């Protein structure tokens with residue numbers, strides 16, 4: 420049976436996808452890459468579900484925002500593999 424999400428909540432994603440999460444004891448959301456348990460700012464570990472939305476949330480870690488922006492800029496430029 421497919422998992423039902425509560426109304427009003429954006430779709431939660433699994434560990435295999437990248438997105439924002441709140442590690443235990445963290446007041447801020449940190450960004451985690453797919454299959455990566457360390458946050459972009461390298462300060463937090465988390466292996467649970469992430470949400471790839473809320474990029475503009477005030478709860479997001481400033482360090483992760485910076486690194487995510489830099490990463491996306493690089494991707495937009497089309498870095499060759």
Ligand SMILES: [Zn+2]
Pocket residue numbers: 448449450458459460461462480481482483
């Ligand atoms: Zn962070």
